[in-house]
Amino acid sequence: MDLVSLRRQHILWTIQQNPTTITIQRTEKVDMVGYFEEVKSTRGPYTVRIFQKGYAFPKEVSTLAGTKQTDGGWGLITDWNTDIKATSNCSDEFDVPNLGHFRVVAVYPQIVQGQIVGYQADLEKVD
Secondary structure: OOHHHHHHHHHHHHHHOOOEEEEEEEEEEEEOOOOEEEEEEEEEEEEEEEEEOOOOOOEEEEEOOEEEEEEEEEEEEEEOOOOOOEEOOEEEEEEEOOOEEEEEEEEEEEEEOOEEEEEEEEEEEEO
């Protein structure tokens, strides 16, 4: 068995220790020559593992639209087939029953021998 297959199996095993099924709601800003249009789409469902990392106090964020509380002490690990993004033009969000609403803040591909074997992501819990 090669290292890529072995690492992919390790990630799948890790996910199966506490799996959560999510469906991603994606909002992309598409250049329409002169303006940007927001295009909404759905990705998934995917089986992932969501975990708390470190300890972060919830923050209150005020914007023109109102006030919300965010908690950045969350992470996610998923396999190599998951379509998950966090860029300036793309925002992924999802809901988890009994946990709440999450926004993907950053995505880190896990690479072995030049191949993606999984993804780790930073999440922000939004109330």
